[in-house]
Amino acid sequence: MATARPLAPPVELKAHIEMLHEEALRAFNNRDLEKLVSFYAPDAMVMPPNQVPAAGLNAIRELYTEAFEMGFSNFQFEMTRVVPSNELVATSGTYTIDLKTPSDIIHDRGKFVAVYQVMKNGAWKVLFDIWNSDLPPVTMTMK
Amino acid sequence: MATARPLAPPVELKAHIEMLHEEALRAFNNRDLEKLVSFYAPDAMVMPPNQVPAAGLNAIRELYTEAFEMGFSNFQFEMTRVVPSNELVATSGTYTIDLKTPSDIIHDRGKFVAVYQVMKNGAWKVLFDIWNSDLPPVTMTMK
Numbered sequence: 605m606a607t608a609r610p611l612a613p614p615v616e617l618k619a620h621i622e623m624l625h626e627e628a629l630r631a632f633n634n635r636d637l638e639k640l641v642s643f644y645a646p647d648a649m650v651m652p653p654n655q656v657p658a659a660g661l662n663a664i665r666e667l668y669t670e671a672f673e674m675g676f677s678n679f680q681f682e683m684t685r686v687v688p689s690n691e692l693v694a695t696s697g698t699y700t701i702d703l704k705t706p707s708d709i710i711h712d713r714g715k716f717v718a719v720y721q722v723m724k725n726g727a728w729k730v731l732f733d734i735w736n737s738d739l740p741p742v743t744m745t746m747k
Numbered sequence: 748m749a750t751a752r753p754l755a756p757p758v759e760l761k762a763h764i765e766m767l768h769e770e771a772l773r774a775f776n777n778r779d780l781e782k783l784v785s786f787y788a789p790d791a792m793v794m795p796p797n798q799v800p801a802a803g804l805n806a807i808r809e810l811y812t813e814a815f816e817m818g819f820s821n822f823q824f825e826m827t828r829v830v831p832s833n834e835l836v837a838t839s840g841t842y843t844i845d846l847k848t849p850s851d852i853i854h855d856r857g858k859f860v861a862v863y864q865v866m867k868n869g870a871w872k873v874l875f876d877i878w879n880s881d882l883p884p885v886t887m888t889m890k
Contacts, residue, residue, distance in 0.1 A: 649828070649839060651858045653796060653879035685792070687864065687874065689834035694862040696792060696875050715794045717860050717877045719837040721830065731830065732839050734860045734877050736796035741884030 618686045621693050621720055624728060625683055632679045635672050641665050645721055645729035653736045675704035681716065693720040693728065699735060714738045761829045764836050764863055767871060768826055775822045778815050784808050788864055788872035796879045818847035824859065836863040836871065842878060857881045 624643060631639040641661055644650070650664050651657040658667040681699040696717045703710040716735035720728045767786060774782040784804055787793070793807050794800040801810040824842040839860045846853040859878035863871045 649858075651839070651860070651879065654881070654883050656881050657858050685875075687835065687862075689832040691832035692830065692835045692837055694835055694837065694864075694875055696794070696877075715792075715800050715877070717794070717862065717875045719830075719860065719862060721837075732828075732837055732860045734839075734858070734879065736794065736877065736879040738797070738799050740797050 617688045617693065621686055621688075621695060621728060622683055624720070625681075625695065625718070628730075629679060629681060632668075633677065637665060637668055637672070640668055643730050644733070645723065645731050648729065648731055648733065651732070651734040676701055677704060678702040691722050692731075695720070712737050712739060760831045760836065764829055764831075764838060764871060765826055767863070768824075768838065768861070771873075772822060772824060775811075776820070780808060780811055780815070783811055786873050787876070788866065788874050791872065791874050791876065794875070794877035819844055820847060821845040834865050835874075838863070855880050855882060 628640060628643040630636075631643070641664055644661060644664055646661060647659075648661070648664060649657050649659050650667055652667065652671075655667075658664045679699065679701045681697055683695050683697040685694075685696045687694045694717070696715065698713065698715050700711065700713045703712065714735055714737040717732070718730055718734075719732040721731040722728055771783060771786040773779075774786070784807055787804060787807055789804060790802070791804070791807060792800050792802050793810055795810065798810075801807045822842065822844045824840055826838050826840040828837075828839045830837045837860070839858065841856065841858050843854065843856045846855065857878055857880040860875070861873055861877075862875040864874040865871055
């Protein structure tokens with residue numbers, strides 16, 4: 605994995621963040637839990653809809669363990685905005701994901717915000733990660 | 748309203764962002780649409796659950812017009828994290844809100860991320876605003 609360059613020109617930093625996001629996506633789809641958790645800062649918060657937030661790496665590990673057990677898969681996203689600063693990079697975009705149930709596959713789509721923060725060692729890690737669905741609640745729960 | 752101080756010490760910037768957030772909360776609860784919209788950057792995105800995002804000030808104005816018509820009120824929040832950088836401030840916290848229906852009042856609670864960006868004139872405006880509920884979907888839709 606490339607090292608972070610907090611003082612790099614914005615274009616290079618944007619490309620670096622996009623690469624990290626793609627790697628995290630791959631880790632999710634490969635169900636590589638430890639790799640996935642490694643993208644988060646020690647005090648990161650992951651905020652899924654209709655659940656309490658997961659604060660810190662242990663809680664984040666539990667959250668994704670449950671997500672894998674529930675059958676979430678085929679996660680895709682498009683990062684449409686990447687806004688850099690010296691110590692934070694704010695990103696947003698859209699996602700699609702599938703939830704396999706015993707009888708069906710539920711497709712969800714929505715949007716996310718992920719904020720990256722530079723660590724003391726120069727690496728960029730996810731500090732805040734939040735998303736929600738574009739679809740009405742019943743579509744997701746009743747289909 | 749105080750002017751922004753992008754080069755101020757972090758403590759002062761944090762207090763300024765907290766003040767802006769409190770003012771936006773007051774504007775929402777007073778149903779002061781134009782005041783509320785004035786807290787957002789021209790290219791801001793507001794991302795409510797179970798709806799498509801509102802991009803830009805016209806779409807944000809429409810979103811809050813609909814929210815007021817739907818009977819959302821008594822919005823409260825606690826900003827628990829404020830992380831500054833030179834051009835962005837990332838915040839997160841928890842919220843509670845009421846939705847008045849003809850027969851009942853539905854209480855929702857959840858979490859949010861709001862990212863502030865400094866404008867060319869030094870003012871800090873909300874760039875990304877996203878939240879979701881801690882409650883199961885059925886609690887919100889069926890009660």
